[in-house]
Amino acid sequence: MKPSPKALIVAILAASVAWPLASATAETEGLAAPDDQALSASSAAMSKPPEGFEVISVKGREVSALESEVPTSVTQFTAADIQALGAQNIADVSAVTPNVEIRTAGATSPVFFIRGVGLADFSANAAGAVAIYRDDVAINSPAMQLGLLYDLEDMQILRGPIGTGSGRNASAGAIKVYSRKPSGNFGASLRSSYGNYNYLNFEGAIEAPLIEEVLATRLAFRTSQRDPYGRNGCGGAPAALAARLPPITAPNTTPGAVGPKFCAEALTSIANPIGGGLVLGQPNTILISPVPAGLAGRTNDLGRWAARGQLLFQPRDLEMSWLLIASGYKINELSKLGQSIGTVTAYGGSAIGPLGSGYQDPDITAEQDSIEAATGEGAVAVQKNILGPILAYKRPLDQKPHRGDYNRMGLTKLSVWGASLRGDMTFGNVDVTTITGFDGYDRFRDTDQDFTPDVIFEVIATDSAWQFSQEVRSEVQLESAPLALEIGGFFLMQELENSNENLQSSSAINPPAARDYWEDLYSFGIFGRFAWDFLDDFTLEGGVRYNWEHKEITFHLVRGYCGFATNCDASESATWQAPTGEINLIYTFPDQDVQLVWKYARGWKGGHFNAASSLNNATKPITYAEPESLDDFELKLAGKWFDRRLILNASLFYYKYENYQVFVIESKPDDPPELVIVNANNAEVYGAEVSLITMPLRGLVEEEFEGLRIEARFGWLESEFLDFVNPVLKTLQGVSSDGAFISQYYQIPVNYTGNSLINSPRFKLSLTAEWNFDLGRWGTITPRYDGAWTSAVYFNQANGLRTSNAQVPGAADLPEFPKCAIGQCAFWIHNVRLAYATPDGNIEIAGWVRNVENTVFKTYAFDASEFAGITVNYVSEPRFYGLDFKVKW
DSSP: OOOOHHHHHHHHHHHHHHHHHHHHHHHHTTOOOOOTTHHHHHHHHHHOOSTTOSSOOOTTOSSOOOOTTTTSEEEEEEHHHHHHHTOSSGGGGGGGSTTEEEEESSTTOEEEEETTEEOOOOSTTOOOSEEEEETTEEOOSHHHHSOOOOSEEEEEEEESOOOSSSOTTOSSEEEEEEEOOOOSSOEEEEEEEEETTTEEEEEEEEEEEEETTTEEEEEEEEEEEEOOOEEETTTTOOSSGGGGSOOOOSOOOSTTOOOSOGGGOOOEEEEOTTOOOSSTTOTTEEEEOSOOTTOOSEEOOEEEEEEEEEEEEOOTTSSEEEEEEEEEEEEEEEOOOOEEEEOSSSTTSOBOSSSOOOBOOHHHHHHHHHHHHHHOOOHHHIIIIIIHHIIIIISOSOSOTTEEOOSOOOEEEEEEEEEEEEEEEEETTEEEEEEEEEEEEEEEEEEETTOSSSOSSEEEEEEEEEEEEEEEEEEEEOSSSSEEEEEEEEEEEEEEEEEEEEOTTOOSSSOOEEEEEEEEEEEEEEEEEEEEOOSSSEEEEEEEEEEEEEEEEEEEEESSSSTTOSEEEEEEEEEEEEEEEEEEEEEEOTTSSEEEEEEEEEEEEOOEEOTTOOSOOSSOSSOEEOOEEEEEEEEEEEEEETTTTEEEEEEEEEEEEEEEEEEEEEEETTEEEEEEEEEEEEEEEEEEEEEEEEOTTTTTSOGGGOEEEEEEEEEEEEEEEEEOEEEEEEEEEEEOTTSOEEEEEEEEEEEOTTOOOTTOOSEEEEEEEEEEEEOGGGOEEEEEEEEEEEOOEESSTTTTSOSOOOOOTTBOOOOOOOTTTTEEOOEEEEEEEEEEEOTTSSEEEEEEEESTTOOOOEEEEEEEHHHHSEEEEEEOOOOEEEEEEEEEO
């Protein structure tokens, strides 16, 4: 019988442990006591792998420390990489990072997934499974986690749970961004960019010593803006409704029939007591449109700026340094808009649902008509058998993916500010580090979340938060043994205020539903770590951490969330705690160029209050998800061969998951839809990553031509819900005994067991090829290519299909979705860049094209078919091209 991939991985992980343990036992016989010099080898073996490894210690630190990153699979991006990719924020690098997915629903709402582990919650109080650090300060609130990338030293993505050290909520891993620090020298740089859609970007830095070898400063900034690339079909609507309708030349006997409509708007007929209706045959009615006059015709622009100031203080005659960082950034741009596709008659069909009113994108209508004319098929057959698959996975979306019809063109505004103070001190053989951070933000979002000209679900939200964090750690290197020890702790507190006005189906008679909530968070951890060179070639590293977290939340809800009550209030608090840890066995081969790492880690993330839930549940008004945990078994190989012409990093891992936190949309008869987090009982993930760097021409050709560097990164991921059943609301329609039409709601259990986890593509490949041609006194020319291929990725727990495809006799069920309806099928994306630099490197000019083939793909989607008859799709950006000019001195 052929073994399964999972069984093979488990066997490899088990067998790989037996050999080093046997080797260590044999080598221990007759082992002499270690000398006093072995300690430095221990620290080096654990905190700095051989040169050229992808796993590296963080740059720019003043003192050496135990680093939990060392046995972890790490992908690093230098400042040059980020510049070549044109990355605005950390989400932009996920496209070229295997087993890493970062989704955004707008400019300020990210969710992070590493190896299939993450939380797809866009709420203001969301707490994901990926820890985000900026200059080693934990950034808790999602609104502040994307940031802007500029003047960086590097950026690192750590895969796998972090069970010790300052790894709060890092059950999936961590992303760390490090600013370029003051060097104590005079220097400056300026980079400007111009591209299509009038893209303008300026980035610069200046540094200087204030007191020679004592006090230095560095100031940096970035500003980016771009005209909108999307088009709104409802833009410029005339103020008079009659001007939007075609002339009607005959009496209209069909109620509500008004012929074609401006931008497919939904027109509501209401009684007009003074007469003078606009529709012939209905003289006592008037028509109301949700589309206001004079909307902007363009959307999806860019408007951002950021600044940072640093002071580095290094007292003379003292082994210490203090780094003060103050920074801030702003976003002021139109809220992100995408495409809505109807789901009722068939996928791509008219969106007439419980909340919908018959909208169908005119681009889809035109395509459907052309297919009908060419094939002779009826509308339903065309939608289901031809147009549906095209919209889902063959093309995806319609023929004009950056055009839609929107009745709301709101703004997203975000102001973020923060400061941190880091101190590094050495007292004999003891190193002490303290990191203090204070960060906050204010945000406003006016969003048409249904992407239609109807008022289905639209939100005006304001929120703000501040956080205080403190970390202290102390490392001691023992002189009597090859042993390094570290103890430390961290503390985080946050206060959050949020106010949402939900405009779903609101009117003068039915005012908008609203929710306000306040959440306080307190979290701390105490950890200890060690590294022990117990043999010449073996290092044992490990640690434990005690995690404690407390949350308090208070709700004030108005209409729509309180059953029959107009207003309602509730509060809840919860405390969670758990130990975590990890153990790593590191074997360094005799030539010092190859390492093998065996790792076990226990990851944990605290519970989560559902900020979008109603208060109609009498037994548990405020719902929450329980904490989640996972066990990670991992094998890693890293090495360099052929005189550093080949560098390889490979990881093989297996995760066992408990209480996986899953994002679902719950529909209730008397409430707006709720976006909540529930627990799946068990889940499983296993897979691998391989990173290969080759410099094949080194030493084989003339020096000016040997600078070819090729890097390939590959990720394989198998994920599965082992036990996950969740109820979904269904509608039962029929006729009563007296002939009256009735509609009843009920819930049915839907089994997702066996489906893959959310945001977990099975395969992902990225390629980078860069060739530096040294022309001597003429400078250098460097062409670069970056490409990435991603297999199908699903954005919901139903493997990209409708959340519930269960058919019940008499129920108003929707047709099944085609593949990748709530997901994205496999696609490629390509970027190219050509740069010229002067011999001294002080001037650089580069031309670039991003998304060369103008590939269209969904960056995120969610299923609103059960309550609104639509799917909502966020769309990738179009092709961008432009020039960079950089000068430094």
